[in-house]
Amino acid sequence: xxxxxxxxxxxxxQECEEQLAELETGxxxxxxxxxxxxxxxxxxxxxxxxxxxxxxxxxxxxxxFAHVFETALDKVRSGTxxxxxxxxxxxxxxxxxxxxxxxxARENTSVDESRTAVMVAEFDQINNAGEAPALAMAxxxxxxxxxxxxxxxLEDEAAPAWEISFAPQPELYAKANETxxxxxxxxxxxxxxxxxxxxxxxxxxxxxxxxAYLTWHIRLSSDCDEAAIRHVFEFVEDDCVLQITPxxxxxxxxxxxxxxxxxxKFEFFPPPEAEEEEPVMEAPAPxxxxxxxxxxxxxxxxxxxxEVMAAKAEAAAAVSATIRVDLDRVDRMIDLVGExxxxxxxxxxxxxxxxxARASGVAMALEELEHLTREIQDSVMEIRAQxxxxxxxxMPRLVREVAAQTGKQVRLVTEGExxxxxxxxxxxxxxxxxxxxxxxxxxxxxxxxxxxxxGKPAEGTVKLIALHRSGRIVLEVSDDGGGINxxxxxxxAIENGVVGPDAQLSDDEIDNLIxxxxxxxxxxxxxxxxxxxxxxxxxxxxxxxxGRISISSRPGLGSTFTLSLPLTLAVLDGMVVSxxxxxxxxxxxxxxxxLKPRAQDVFPLDREINLLALRGGYVPMVDxxxxxxxxxxxxxxxxxxxxxxxxxxxxxxxxLVDAIHGQRQVVIKSxxxxxxxxxxIAAATVMGDGRVALIxxxxxxxxxxxxxxxxxxxxxxxxxxxx
Amino acid sequence: MSTTVLTVDDSRAMRDMLRHSxxxxxxxxxxxxxxxxxxxxxxxETPDVIVTDINMPRMDGFGFIEAVRRxxxxxxxxxxxxxxxxxxxxxxxxRAAGATGWIVKPFDxxxxxxxxxRVSA
Numbered sequence: 001x002x003x004x005x006x007x008x009x010x011x012x013x014q015e016c017e018e019q020l021a022e023l024e025t026g027x028x029x030x031x032x033x034x035x036x037x038x039x040x041x042x043x044x045x046x047x048x049x050x051x052x053x054x055x056x057x058x059x060x061x062x063x064x065f066a067h068v069f070e071t072a073l074d075k076v077r078s079g080t081x082x083x084x085x086x087x088x089x090x091x092x093x094x095x096x097x098x099x100x101x102x103x104x105a106r107e108n109t110s111v112d113e114s115r116t117a118v119m120v121a122e123f124d125q126i127n128n129a130g131e132a133p134a135l136a137m138a139x140x141x142x143x144x145x146x147x148x149x150x151x152x153x154l155e156d157e158a159a160p161a162w163e164i165s166f167a168p169q170p171e172l173y174a175k176a177n178e179t180x181x182x183x184x185x186x187x188x189x190x191x192x193x194x195x196x197x198x199x200x201x202x203x204x205x206x207x208x209x210x211x212a213y214l215t216w217h218i219r220l221s222s223d224c225d226e227a228a229i230r231h232v233f234e235f236v237e238d239d240c241v242l243q244i245t246p247x248x249x250x251x252x253x254x255x256x257x258x259x260x261x262x263x264x265k266f267e268f269f270p271p272p273e274a275e276e277e278e279p280v281m282e283a284p285a286p287x288x289x290x291x292x293x294x295x296x297x298x299x300x301x302x303x304x305x306x307e308v309m310a311a312k313a314e315a316a317a318a319v320s321a322t323i324r325v326d327l328d329r330v331d332r333m334i335d336l337v338g339e340x341x342x343x344x345x346x347x348x349x350x351x352x353x354x355x356x357a358r359a360s361g362v363a364m365a366l367e368e369l370e371h372l373t374r375e376i377q378d379s380v381m382e383i384r385a386q387x388x389x390x391x392x393x394x395m396p397r398l399v400r401e402v403a404a405q406t407g408k409q410v411r412l413v414t415e416g417e418x419x420x421x422x423x424x425x426x427x428x429x430x431x432x433x434x435x436x437x438x439x440x441x442x443x444x445x446x447x448x449x450x451x452x453x454x455g456k457p458a459e460g461t462v463k464l465i466a467l468h469r470s471g472r473i474v475l476e477v478s479d480d481g482g483g484i485n486x487x488x489x490x491x492x493a494i495e496n497g498v499v500g501p502d503a504q505l506s507d508d509e510i511d512n513l514i515x516x517x518x519x520x521x522x523x524x525x526x527x528x529x530x531x532x533x534x535x536x537x538x539x540x541x542x543x544x545x546x547g548r549i550s551i552s553s554r555p556g557l558g559s560t561f562t563l564s565l566p567l568t569l570a571v572l573d574g575m576v577v578s579x580x581x582x583x584x585x586x587x588x589x590x591x592x593x594x595l596k597p598r599a600q601d602v603f604p605l606d607r608e609i610n611l612l613a614l615r616g617g618y619v620p621m622v623d624x625x626x627x628x629x630x631x632x633x634x635x636x637x638x639x640x641x642x643x644x645x646x647x648x649x650x651x652x653x654x655x656l657v658d659a660i661h662g663q664r665q666v667v668i669k670s671x672x673x674x675x676x677x678x679x680x681i682a683a684a685t686v687m688g689d690g691r692v693a694l695i696x697x698x699x700x701x702x703x704x705x706x707x708x709x710x711x712x713x714x715x716x717x718x719x720x721x722x723x
Numbered sequence: 724m725s726t727t728v729l730t731v732d733d734s735r736a737m738r739d740m741l742r743h744s745x746x747x748x749x750x751x752x753x754x755x756x757x758x759x760x761x762x763x764x765x766x767x768e769t770p771d772v773i774v775t776d777i778n779m780p781r782m783d784g785f786g787f788i789e790a791v792r793r794x795x796x797x798x799x800x801x802x803x804x805x806x807x808x809x810x811x812x813x814x815x816x817x818r819a820a821g822a823t824g825w826i827v828k829p830f831d832x833x834x835x836x837x838x839x840x841r842v843s844a
Contacts, residue, residue: 004743012736041780045733048778052807053736055829063829067807191811198837221811396766414767 012053016102018322019046023095031088040083043091044073050102059105062098065116068123069094081126090122160247162222162229167215172239179216185232190222215241327423330383337373337380338667344373345688385420385567388466388473391430392417395437395464402441409448409459410441416466421473421567428545429475429565432538436477436561437462439535444479444559454556456480472547473567478560484553486510504616511551511559515539543699546572546589548646574666574685574695575643577657579625583693585666585685586643586655590698594660595642597621602637609705610637612654619644621654622705624696628680645698653702668695680704726843727751729770731761731787732805733779741774744832750839758782762790765797772843774826774835777806777813785820792821801842805830 026043029035051066073091075081097111097119104111164186168179186192197215201207220229226244233242348366356362392414403410421429445451445460452458465476486507493499493513505513517536542549547565566572566589574585601613602621611618621642625631640656666685671678671694682697728750730741738754745752753768755761757779764770773791777784784804791797801823808814814825823842826835 004739008736008739008743011739012734015735045778045780048807049734052776052828053734055807056736056740058829191815193809193811193814198834393760393763396763400766412767 009057012057013102013106015053016050016106019050020095020099020102022046023098024092027088027091027095030083031085031092040073040077044070044077047073047098050098054105057105059101061110061113061116062101062105065094065098065101065120068120068127069098072123072127075127087126090119090126094119094123160221160223162218162220162224162226162247163243163245164218164220164229165215165241165243165245166218166233167241168212168236169239169241170210170212172236173210173212179214182232182236183216183218186218186220186229189224189228189232190220192221193219195219325383330380334380334384337377338669341373341377341667342686342688342690344369346690349688381422381567382420384423386423386426387418387420388426388429388475389417391426391433392464392466394430395433398434398437399441399462402438406442407448408441408445410445411459411461412437412464413461414464419466419468419473421466421565425473425545425565425567428541429563432541432549432563433464433475433477435535435538436563437464439538440477440479440481440559440561444481446482450482454482468567469564472564475563475565476560477563478558480558483555483557483559484511484514484551486555489513508552511553514551515549546587548589572666572668572685572695574664576661576664576687576693577624577641577643578659578661579628579657580630582625582628582630583661583687583691584624584657585664585693585695586645587682587695587698588663590645592644592646592652595644595654597637597640597642597654597656599638612637612642614644614654619652619654620705621656622701623656624701625657627701627704645702651702653705655696655698655701666693666695725749725751726772726839727753727768727770728839729753729755729761729764729768729773730805731755731758731773731775731779731784733757733776737776745836745839748832748836750836758784758787758790761787765791765794770800772839773800773802774805774839775802777804777808777817785816788817788820788822803838803842805835 023043023046026035026039026046029039030043047066047070051063051070054062054066069091072081072087076083076087081087097115100111101116166179166182172179183192183194195217197217198213200215201213207213222228226246229244230237233240344366348370351362351366395414396412399410399412440462441460445462446454446456448458451460461480463476463478465474465478467474467476490499490505490510490513493510493516494501494503498513498516499505515535515538539549542563542565545565547563549561549563551559551561553559572585573588575588575591577584577586595612595614597612603611603613603618605611605620610621612621621637623631623635623640626634635656635658637656640658641660643655643657643660644652645655646652666687668683669685671681671684674684678694680697680700681694682700683695684692685695687693726749728745730738730745730752731754732738732741733756738756742752742754753764753770755764758775759782761773761775762782775784775787779787782790784806788802788804791800791802802821803824803826804814804817804822805826805828806813807828809827817825824838826838
């Protein structure tokens with residue numbers, strides 16, 4: 001296994017590269033006067049974050065330099081230091097030094113300490129322009145004394161700091177004294193910084209529950225005298241080991257500041273004295289003043305060392321960070337790769353036609369080309385892929401709102417937020433998902449009373465799951481509610497004339513009725529899911545994405561809606577078929593099964609419409625060539641290949657074609673964009689032989705066929721049993 | 724049931740580090756990238772302890788802690804601040820916001836784990 005620390009270290013350096021870039025961009029924007037309010041914060045965070053990460057790996061010189069830098073940036077952020085051209089000049093040079101420190105750390109080398117020392121001195125000048133020169137001197141002294149190292153905590157100390165070491169004895173606790181209370185008392189004297197020393201803490205097995213193993217090291221910043229401190233310990237002084245060290249004289253001894261091992265500190269805040277008032281959200285800090293109106297600044301000369309530049313360029317090349325790219329460019333690339341795929345297929349076909357042996361060098365090289373082309377295609381598609389997180393993140397709020405509106409208690413559980421899918425798909429699944437979740441809470445979950453009666457927890461659970469399954473993304477919305485009320489659904493469907501009164505429907509078919517337009521079993525119209533608009537709209541939008549939706553429900557246990565979508569909208573898995581010499585593509589997602597019709601199963605309704613008996617039901621048959629106007633002659637069903645397809649709302653039809661030529665991934669070319677919309681045709685693609693093939697709009701064809709058939713049938717058709 | 728710790732930090736390296744060391748100590752670790760993300764995670768999860776950074780984009784640690792405390796059910800949820808900030812004012816601000824403890828980076832995994840165990844006991 002890879003060393004996890006090495007991987008984390010690598011992540012840290014990658015992040016540093018991003019932060020260095022952000023730092024530089026931000027500083028330049030500040031210099032040009034184009035900075036926004038957030039820029040200063042972003043610049044500060046970049047340095048702060050590098051400091052934090054460097055601490056993990058004990059990159060001391062990096063931590064210290066970043067700290068000095070950060071301190072100055074914080075002053076700009078808080079408005080105590082103006083971002084003058086001179087100050088920004090220092091910052092930009094410091095950014096270079098910081099970059100060098102990062103690169104040196106990455107390669108385990110070091111940076112010439114005089115460079116950091118010079119930089120720190122410059123910082124002192126700007127940091128202390130007009131304020132606390134003594135501290136600046138002290139810092140410089142510290143720097144000199146520690147060889148370019150800087151102690152991080154110096155600047156935060158204003159008042160003299162008392163050092164108090166406090167080690168309670170068991171008797172202290174036996175007398176019901178609370179160390180927290182003592183620390184709180186101490187805090188009244190001034191800000192305290194507490195470090196808990198647990199080094200005397202034994203293993204659990206050896207721990208005496210009434211023992212005392214802890215020592216507190218307290219740093220109290222206060223102008224008080226020692227008596228005041230002793231007063232705090234008045235009651236416990238005999239039951240503890242107490243050491244009080246008066247503050248160092250001002251101008252402290254350099255290099256003594258980092259306390260504790262590894263600089264670790266832990267402060268456990270005592271509980272609040274009284275019930276605190278409701279905290280008020282603070283208004284965002286006013287943006288720090290930015291040097292606006294400073295135009296045409298000459299960027300101060302950076303460190304001229306050539307090797308620095310070279311190192312920079314090298315490091316820049318090594319960055320494996322993220323970049324933002326205009327979507328148009330990505331789409332253009334996807335288009336071109338699509339062309340490449342087609343071109344490659346054409347070439348293969350030509351080679352095949354030319355009678356070149358499969359084992360020949362040409363054919364083998366071609367095969368290699370095919371692999372590469374597929375790989376390029378996949379990689380380009382990946383560029384557009386994004387995690388579904390952005391959509392999932394909107395759901396908790398929705399759940400809260402709907403829960404409040406319905407008075408139900410709901411818990412949302414999400415899984416698979418990191419599942420990636422094409423950007424366009426993400427944008428378009430938000431609405432269907434919103435609908436499904438509303439529906440799950442409003443109609444799926446029972447009221448709290450009902451749940452309790454049924455012996456379920458009062459709080460209902462709605463689960464939202466995303467996962468990849470066989471080249472598609474599957475989204476599941478499930479609830480632990482009462483499940484579909486099949487009796488009512490069936491009754492409603494009969495009332496609405498959706499199914500005949502004596503239709504034999506399986507449980508599955510009844511459940512799927514809820515996807516039909518105008519269908520709602522909610523006893524009362526609610527303003528959450530509305531009436532009748534809902535699942536059919538969901539089904540339509542899902543279908544428009546080349547997806548399918550299904551439901552499985554268990555009475556009393558809940559329902560699960562499963563939505564399966566293609567990962568991308570630019571490529572489609574299709575079945576290549578021919579109809580009277582025309583090559584057509586039928587989306588694989590619409591095809592349920594392929595059949596070879598037998599003469600005795602075909603029932604002519606009239607000259608144009610045939611019904612196919614299929615496992616106890618009847619499905620209208622559509623001659624694809626005739627319906628698209630390729631031919632006046634109708635194909636003999638027995639001579640044809642039949643495809644059972646399912647369109648919007650689960651309506652089915654059998655499409656008749658001459659032959660099936662196999663499956664193929666095709667690149668979708670918009671017909672509207674290149675020609676015009678054609679009824680019955682969804683889009684086009686270019687085949688390997690260079691010919692254009694049309695992609696059938698299954699929904700339109702099925703709808704058309706059923707309306708034809710419906711107008712000639714005395715009563716509504718029962719759904720076929722596909723099982 | 725293992726203790727669930729929600730860590731909120733905008734640095735990937737820090738998140739990886741926290742995940743690595745806390746998971747090794749047997750905690751279940753869930754992670755957020757900033758305060759807002761943390762709040763979103765809290766909608767779906769009920770951690771036993773939160774460890775949060777202060778300086779983060781979108782919503783910083785102060786705002787996050789305040790928001791956590793506004794929810795009555797989370798008044799007693801321990802929130803530890805893990806930061807490089809040594810400024811006493813900031814520390815006091817975190818405490819006023821409702822933080823349970825304050826840990827200064829660079830963190831010592833052993834002690835962080837100890838602190839988490841203590842506040843989650």
